[in-house]
Amino acid sequence: MKSNQTRFVEALTECQEALRGYCYAQLSSWPDAEEVVQATNVKLWEKEADWDRARPFLPWALGVARITILSHFRDRQRDRLVFDEDVMTIMERHLLAAAEETPDRVQALRHCMGKMADEPREILKAHYVEGWNLAAIAESVNRSVSGIKSLLFRLRRELAGCINRELRT
Numbered sequence: 001m002k003s004n005q006t007r008f009v010e011a012l013t014e015c016q017e018a019l020r021g022y023c024y025a026q027l028s029s030w031p032d033a034e035e036v037v038q039a040t041n042v043k044l045w046e047k048e049a050d051w052d053r054a055r056p057f058l059p060w061a062l063g064v065a066r067i068t069i070l071s072h073f074r075d076r077q078r079d080r081l082v083f084d085e086d087v088m089t090i091m092e093r094h095l096l097a098a099a100e101e102t103p104d105r106v107q108a109l110r111h112c113m114g115k116m117a118d119e120p121r122e123i124l125k126a127h128y129v130e131g132w133n134l135a136a137i138a139e140s141v142n143r144s145v146s147g148i149k150s151l152l153f154r155l156r157r158e159l160a161g162c163i164n165r166e167l168r169t
Contacts, residue, residue, distance in 0.1 A: 004048075018058060021099060022062055036068050037065075044064055105167065109159065112159050112163055
């Protein structure tokens with residue numbers, strides 16, 4: 001039988017992508033989202049004893065993230081875009097539903113990326129993981145910018161179809 005701490009670590013690890021997505025959706029800035037995710041992780045560790053193991057971890061973690069985000073907004077009240085609490089509550093409901101699908105979607109994405117040829121996979125990685133712009137990618141593979149744009153559109157459509165097929169099976 002797993003210890004409470006082991007169960008906590010597993011639950012915390014499994015929800016990281018969902019936490020990142022939730023924080024990014026609320027903050028629209030990767031650096032701010034990462035900062036809030038880290039602060040949320042610290043708070044979750046501090047409140048480990050408060051987690052009711054009879055209930056799902058993710059909603060509890062998102063509740064802690066919500067409080068951390070509100071604190072982040074209070075600390076940065078000078079920023080122009082700040083959602084009010086009602087908007088955050090609505091977003092939280094939608095994001096919670098999406099976050100519950102995240103592990104399956106990530107697994108399907110990995111499977112679909114694994115089936116892809118090397119060059120298209122590297123182009124996707126360069127653009128979406130490493131942040132290369134279209135011109136840099138085009139130059140690196142000796143193609144036109146419009147060709148890369150069309151290729152990325154086609155690859156996204158193919159990946160979406162593959163992911164949807166994987167999730168149905």
